[in-house]
Amino acid sequence: MKRFTFEVYTEGNSDVQNLSPQVAKHLRKIGGDGILHLFVVGSTAAITTLEYEPGLVKHDLAALMQKLIPDDATYQHEQTWNDDNGHSHLRSALLGPGVTIPFTDGKLLTGEYQQVVLVDFDTRPRKRVVIATVLN
Amino acid sequence: MKRFTFEVYTEGNSDVQNLSPQVAKHLRKIGGDGILHLFVVGSTAAITTLEYEPGLVKHDLAALMQKLIPDDATYQHEQTWNDDNGHSHLRSALLGPGVTIPFTDGKLLTGEYQQVVLVDFDTRPRKRVVIATVLN
Amino acid sequence: MKRFTFEVYTEGNSDVQNLSPQVAKHLRKIGGDGILHLFVVGSTAAITTLEYEPGLVKHDLAALMQKLIPDDATYQHEQTWNDDNGHSHLRSALLGPGVTIPFTDGKLLTGEYQQVVLVDFDTRPRKRVVIATVLN
Numbered sequence: 001m002k003r004f005t006f007e008v009y010t011e012g013n014s015d016v017q018n019l020s021p022q023v024a025k026h027l028r029k030i031g032g033d034g035i036l037h038l039f040v041v042g043s044t045a046a047i048t049t050l051e052y053e054p055g056l057v058k059h060d061l062a063a064l065m066q067k068l069i070p071d072d073a074t075y076q077h078e079q080t081w082n083d084d085n086g087h088s089h090l091r092s093a094l095l096g097p098g099v100t101i102p103f104t105d106g107k108l109l110t111g112e113y114q115q116v117v118l119v120d121f122d123t124r125p126r127k128r129v130v131i132a133t134v135l136n
Numbered sequence: 137m138k139r140f141t142f143e144v145y146t147e148g149n150s151d152v153q154n155l156s157p158q159v160a161k162h163l164r165k166i167g168g169d170g171i172l173h174l175f176v177v178g179s180t181a182a183i184t185t186l187e188y189e190p191g192l193v194k195h196d197l198a199a200l201m202q203k204l205i206p207d208d209a210t211y212q213h214e215q216t217w218n219d220d221n222g223h224s225h226l227r228s229a230l231l232g233p234g235v236t237i238p239f240t241d242g243k244l245l246t247g248e249y250q251q252v253v254l255v256d257f258d259t260r261p262r263k264r265v266v267i268a269t270v271l272n
Numbered sequence: 273m274k275r276f277t278f279e280v281y282t283e284g285n286s287d288v289q290n291l292s293p294q295v296a297k298h299l300r301k302i303g304g305d306g307i308l309h310l311f312v313v314g315s316t317a318a319i320t321t322l323e324y325e326p327g328l329v330k331h332d333l334a335a336l337m338q339k340l341i342p343d344d345a346t347y348q349h350e351q352t353w354n355d356d357n358g359h360s361h362l363r364s365a366l367l368g369p370g371v372t373i374p375f376t377d378g379k380l381l382t383g384e385y386q387q388v389v390l391v392d393f394d395t396r397p398r399k400r401v402v403i404a405t406v407l408n
Contacts, residue, residue, distance in 0.1 A: 001169065001170055001171075001271070001272055003169065003238070003240075033273065033275065034273055034405070035273075035309055035405050035407070037171055037236050037238065039236070039237060039238050039245070041245060041246065041247045041250070042247040042249070042250055043185060043186065043187045043247055043249050043250040048365045048366075048368055048369075049315060049364075049365065049368075049369045050315065050361065050365045051315045051349075051361055053349065053352050053353070054348070054352060055347065055348030055349035055350070055351060055352040055353075055358070056347075056348070056349045056352075056358070056361055056362070058348070059348040060347045060348050060349050060358055060361075060362060061362065061365065064341060064362050068204060068340060069200060075191065075192075075196045076190070076191030076192070076194070076195040076196050077187075077189065077191035077192045077196050078191070079191060080189050080190060080191040080192075081189070081191075086191070086192070086196055089186065089187055089192055089196075090192070090196060090197065090200050092185075093184045093185065093186045093197065093231070094184075094230070094231065094366070095365070095366065095368075096184055096185075096231075096232060096235065096368060097184075097185045097235070097237075097250070098235070098236055098237075099368065099369070099370070100236060100309050100311070100370055100372060101311060101369075101370075102275070102309065102311050102403045102405050104275075109311070109313060109403055110313065111313045111314040111315055113314070113315050114313070114314055114315040114369070131238045131245055133170070133171050133238050135171070135271055135273070135407055136273055137305065137306055137307075137407070137408055139305065139374070139376075173307055173372050173374065175372070175373060175374050175381070177381060177382065177383045177386070178383040178385070178386055179321060179322060179323045179383055179385050179386040204340060205336060211327065211328075211332045212326070212327030212328070212330070212331040212332050213323075213325065213327035213328045213332050214327070215327060216325050216326060216327040216328075217325070217327075222327070222328070222332055225322065225323055225328055225332075226328070226332060226333065226336050228321075229320045229321065229322045229333065229367070230320075230366070230367065232320055232321075232367075232368060232371065233320075233321045233371070233373075233386070234371070234372055234373075236372060267374045267381055269306070269307050269374050271307070271407055
């Protein structure tokens, strides 16, 4: 088991960050075959795979989330804490906090158009911590 | 590899149960660093991470699921089995049956407001079995 | 760590394929206890668990996806590539590209009505590659 941790700066509000380049750099050094698990600490962000191209990343995913879980609906969460991010928690729970990806020869076995992305649903810019665990 | 199993009693109908306390107790005994995988047996429950506070847990998640996948819509599943839980299966497939969490020194590396939760979407109280696998 | 790879032929358009029989055959040969991770290569398919019965598989899951993420809505993705599968990418990101399942004595610890399924959201028949990693 090997572990590395890295930080990701986001704009919040469904900002999508491509984790694949940074992960690839680490994995090249580790080498070999196995699985990589990525986990974002916190309850208002998520990790999944998505083609990292402007249409999906800058528009479609955010528009979908706004349709399914609007930021301006009423959430009891916001009455508990007097804050504004009930939608952020629900979106994150739906997408999930992590993903596991197989690799071989130190390279992720994702498809050509399949990147690992962090989506930040909080309502402000955040510094996120991603914990990567390698099992081989 | 280490494994432990535990039972969770739910009320069904989107009841959210906090697994973090029980998991923490087991992990403290196991100690060390690694990843923990949690899996709920059955096709009408799910596991994800969520802030365990009353607004989200007692209201917002259930309200969201009722909006997206209503319990009173028509599902062909219910004609196959003559039952009433088509929505339960779909909600569970969407959230997923498990989650993987990194830990260090026998402590989950979740955020302060990020708990591991089981959501039971079945239409009646259930006893659920959660299978925990520790890799380190 | 052990790995095996297999191909799945799909019809696309939310076609659901049951992976459990093929996976069970491989796991029986491997035997022992551990976890199995399944990952589908590509950004327009997903893996989750679902009861594999005709109502859910041939109708309800596809109908839900069409309601939440319609294939005939406007997606910026389709302007980037001049294609027609923006909805396929979003549905896949929501369900996720993989699942992890515990096993014991070479048998998946899924419930009686809980199968591992691949859902192909692309708009045409595809040959999919599933990468299975066994850790024990």
